[in-house]
Amino acid sequence: MKREKMARIIGLVDEKFVEEAAPRRKRRGRKPLALALVAAVLTLAILGGALFLFVPYSDKSPIIDIDKYRDSEYYPLIEAMYNITIQNAFTLNLPMNNFDRIFAQVKNTMAPTDDLLYGVEEDTAGSNDTPGYVETTDNQVEGVIEGDRIKRSTTHIFYLGVETIYIYEILGEQTSLVSSLKLTASEGKMILDDGLEFYLSEDCSRLTVVAPMWDVNSKRSKCSVDIISIDVSNPAEPKEAQRVSISGQYVSSRLVDGCVMVVTNFVVYGEPDFSVESEFIPQITTDDEERSIAMEDIFLPEADAQNATYTVIVMLDESDLSIDDELALFSYSKELYVSQDKIFASMGYVDVIETDIDVDSSTKKTTRKVVNKTEIAVISYDNSGFETLGSISIDGTVLNQYSMDEHDNILRVVSTTNETYSEKEIFSGGGESSIVTGRKKNTSLYCVELDNFSVIASVEGFAPEGEEVTSVRFNGDICYVCTADTKFYRDPVYFFDLSDVNNITYTDTGDIEGYSSSLVDMGEGLLLGIGYVDSLDSLKLELYVEEGEAVRGIASMEKFSVAYSDNYKAYFIDREHDLIGLAIYDYKKQNSFYNLYGFDGSGFVELCSVDIEGTELDICRGTIIDGVLYVLFEDKLYTQMIFGE
């Protein structure tokens, strides 16, 4: 097969290229002979140290004596972290000798994956009634505003391009740039474009920018997030007013009732020095002063902690970036769902059940069943701060925030369940062999009563065996779930009726060609799927409707040899007029376009295609104001009349 052949061909590349590309190595340019000579001298000088570095540790001797930290407020955390970093060194790729201990770092595999879309409301009150403010981002929960790269008032559009804010005065096709402000990073840091987004205050006088940062000089945790308040009361002269920094990689943020909640994921790298708090406790920096999150604000899971990471949640007053409250969930993942008054944080872990059997006098056998599970912590929040309420465990792993939803005090969760069975034989002569004897993968839905944290209803294994959840959307008593068969790029869409938890029913589309990565509720029983046809360089739009016992596709549009952003915020959705807008890159034409599609009752129609310049499709945004399509892409604005007055 072609793909396997190409994979082998890639394997023929020279070892120097393999070494150059090895992940987690510092990128260096090639230097001339002088540096090589210096390196040789240093190597000779530390040869004795090299022997010290590479002697492997004994399996039994601990590396750190943590007893000396017993009086520290963080001792419970140090103990939990020690158990993870030392006892589970294999899983976390941790050091087995002094060389590893000094130079290794735990890979941060957690990164933001917001990938589902509700759509974009246009010119609605949203959660803001103050004249001037217009909500442009469709948010998962009403009243809980999500950050984006475009916000607007009735008079101005604010757009976040490549590290620069652009402010335009809305004048139809005569719209012009009023001002721009390039964002700056603190010394030694650089801004990461992925995740960069902002909020506009209700009175349209302030932007709150959430800027992920990368510390190029740090030898340990490189990621942090700067929250920057920018005064735009005079749109012609925007200026930075305040700045707060939170350690960790950016996950997500929300604006609720004048409070900005920022979530980061802080990873403890390698073997931390527990006498240096910044190496194992998340930090917050205000007015150039750095401090640790207090132990009383750190939440440890009920199940055994799996990773030396924190999900950090900081609540700031949007008007002046003062900190109202903070919370760090130890060992939890980035998958947070935020409802109007609660935060649901998930932590994946495995349940291992082992059974020993004596096969005969010389052979022992151990059967092992490994089940993936998720613990979900529930935290309530309001203007005064956070309060942890409790936690629940369910089978399977949770894809992202959209896999969870609270409705009428019931938490609904969709997960991919995974079980692995293996057997290990240990021979008296000292040898052993292990084999995997079976695997099960499927999808499940659970309903959890939040008063007593108990599962009150579930639908388990509703997809064909081997499939996993690829996208989920809840809408009141309805839940839509896409599962994937990646072998053939086919997937069904399931509709769940959750109005009666004692009698949950569901219908499915059967096998549908293509693969939806985003689901949009278009209202009136319609669901829009945005995804792929038969490869990742294709685009498929498909509209589904629920009809009796079945779900039916009623319209579809396919394009090939194209690329588009799978960031749901990059899509423009107008439910009132059944419009969908998104930027695509056409490989054949070698150009980018912003295409606006409409649904005319029988099929999709391409209403316009705007030629745009740029490569970062993730940051392209479109919106329609008074019949004019505005497309903002990097440092350019494009306008086109769509509807006449």
Next chain:
Amino acid sequence: MDDREIIEKFFLRDESAISDAKAKYGRYCYSVALSVTGSHEDAEECENDTLLRAWRAIPPARPDRLGAYLATICRNIALDRYSERRGERQNLNTERTLDELSECYPDTETDIIDEMHTRELINSFMSSLKEEERIIFLQRYWYMQEIKAIAEDCGCSVGKVKTVLRRTRIKMKKFFEMKGVII
């Protein structure tokens, strides 16, 4: 321990070479195998098989870069293992990566060439790339890394990584088509 010392042990048939190689590069190989197979058990087996295969190959082989040499062996073993077990379970990331790679396959074919010439061609192509392009491309298609992990490692955006990958895949396809080869 220095790579040369480990290789010398291989040549002297000193079995501690295996434990030395494992201590230094075991984790590296494990992570390569894990990225391909998505299974801890399979990755562990691939790591062990790699060392055994290296024991059989050295000598006569005398690799210049032991780590990369072992990782290459491990990657091949992991790909074989993944192909064998694909019917039982799949690694979504690996599936996507392989699907992307299939787009590099040339449409035009004239000459059939052997592995030696293929190796020359692919390395010629790699040399033609800018360093950043090559690193991103190999992290995805050699190391089978997730795109977001690549973006973090290279300190750039996910969008940029995707763009670089797309364009490099197209370049590679055109490169092989221009050479007029069946691979």
